[in-house]
Amino acid sequence: MKNNLNRRKFLKSAIAGGAGIGLTTSVQGFNILSTYPVKDKYNVAIMGLNSRGGEHASGFARQEKANVAYICDVDERAIASGIDRVTKAGQKTKPKGIADFRQALDDKSVDVLTIAAPDHWHAPASILGMKAGKHIYVEKPGSHNPAEGELLMQAAVKYNKVVQMGNQRRSWPRVREAIQALHGGVIGPVYYA
Numbered sequence: 001m002k003n004n005l006n007r008r009k010f011l012k013s014a015i016a017g018g019a020g021i022g023l024t025t026s027v028q029g030f031n032i033l034s035t036y037p038v039k040d041k042y043n044v045a046i047m048g049l050n051s052r053g054g055e056h057a058s059g060f061a062r063q064e065k066a067n068v069a070y071i072c073d074v075d076e077r078a079i080a081s082g083i084d085r086v087t088k089a090g091q092k093t094k095p096k097g098i099a100d101f102r103q104a105l106d107d108k109s110v111d112v113l114t115i116a117a118p119d120h121w122h123a124p125a126s127i128l129g130m131k132a133g134k135h136i137y138v139e140k141p142g143s144h145n146p147a148e149g150e151l152l153m154q155a156a157v158k159y160n161k162v163v164q165m166g167n168q169r170r171s172w173p174r175v176r177e178a179i180q181a182l183h184g185g186v187i188g189p190v191y192y193a
Contacts, residue, residue, distance in 0.1 A: 048117030
């Protein structure tokens, strides 16, 4: 059976499907910690609160094995909002609000750094976090450019840390269909992405 789907038609379908789902889906929580069930609680520092970071704050605060220890942002209003979101999500202990995320990196009790700051901070903050011994959850894009992405991956190997990029859309049904079609050869061999 011949597949009549060409590259242009495939891309139009994938983009339209992905955009529609993106408008109706929200993240319910983050659970990168479940694969490392070594501790009773993991201390989390959240960097950047004015967009996705607010979801990080409430998402991690709802996780049974997580404790949001730090809310990090250069904007005092964002810090207050982040602390409020953690409290409203049910966490009993109040996180510490700080302007400089490096203070959280100095705290040996912090296990995870999440990054939802502007894109140009994604790779540098991730690398600094791993160097300080933290696992990383970073929003998309993982890096500002491809070279930073390679540095990010080298750091994950060097420091033996878990790095998860928030690319939730890959699990959406239409996107999974599109990826399956790519793997099936719908546009021919994919050499680089």
